[in-house]
């Protein structure tokens with residue numbers, strides 16, 4: 001079935017099967033080999049997402065934001081594709097170092113750091129750091145001549161699901177003072193950065209932020225600007241469809257056409273690359289009729305792989321693995337996680353075909369900010385990650401981690 005047919009069927013059905021693009025037999029094979037709950041990291045999807053974004057942002061250097069999903073196999077695959085890396089902690093430095101990535105292929109983007117973290121990144125060979133305030137700038141005085149600074153500016157966005165400019169970034173008005181103080185203390189400012197928020201539903205905030213940043217660069221002509229870093233934010237279709245990535249990036253690219261000569265453009269995508277690369281398979285372990293609804297208890301929930309539903313405000317598309325008739329009988333249901341906490345509910349108002357204990361459910365687009373924020377509350381282990389070269393290919397190479 002091609003994409004157009006799937007879209008048309010979706011439009012016709014009140015209970016569309018979100019798994020219809022998958023080969024259920026391949027998923028059944030995985031279930032026969034691995035105990036649920038487990039996630040499947042599909043490396044061919046990593047390739048696809050990386051290449052799609054790179055094609056939509058020609059000339060932009062991509063620094064993958066490790067925080068969204070730091071599985072070593074994904075990092076290794078991105079390295080082989082020529083991707084660079086956005087690091088925020090010493091733990092992330094250690095991970096990329098252990099995988100043979102060089103410091104000069106990375107930037108350190110956490111606007112607030114301990115001195116120890118600055119030293120660790122410098123020791124690794126990563127010398128480009130983001131700052132956004134005077135106190136942070138002072139931490140770099142001892143590293144003049146070693147560290148290069150990128151100043152993060154805040155551009156608030158109501159159109160992003162996660163507004164990151166609330167917590168980080170200086171105002172455009174604060175920039176000249178930061179630049180002057182850096183220069184007086186022998187520090188080199190090389191760029192501006194921003195992050196308009198994760199899962200941005202419109203490219204316009206990013207395009208406007210590009211324009212404002214370029215204007216600021218032109219005004220502050222006493223700086224040898226080398227970098228404009230446009231952050232992450234590139235969205236993924238969960239239950240709602242978002243713009244195709246080429247359409248999302250077109251206005252951003254248009255704004256970037258005004259970038260001054262000699263300024264390289266960086267982006268820090270996380271979700272767009274990792275989100276679609278992973279699915280999760282969970283089992284129904286209990287079933288109870290409570291009032292008008294059937295409660296299905298799963299072997300993973302919001303304390304585990306579904307943690308992004310709390311922290312990242314994402315609602316993942318879900319469907320039973322066993323084939324069902326989208327025009328058949330559906331019943332009001334609740335999907336609950338396994339822990340003893342009542343907040344541990346994955347879906348409250350969902351209509352499902354009748355399921356039995358032992359049935360499998362599949363959650364899609366579960367790569368970004370899922371296992372990265374999972375806990376082991378109640379001593380339930382985090383779901384393991386099975387790595388496949390291609391989920392559609394039965395001869396796929398599998399590893400477990």
Ligand SMILES: Cc1ncc(COP(=O)(O)O)c(C=O)c1O
Nearest residue numbers: 065198199232233268269270271
């Ligand atoms: C500094 C920084 N860069 C990049 C990202 C990745 O953003 P996204 O997943 O929206 O692409 C984040 C997400 O929190 C971030 O804080």
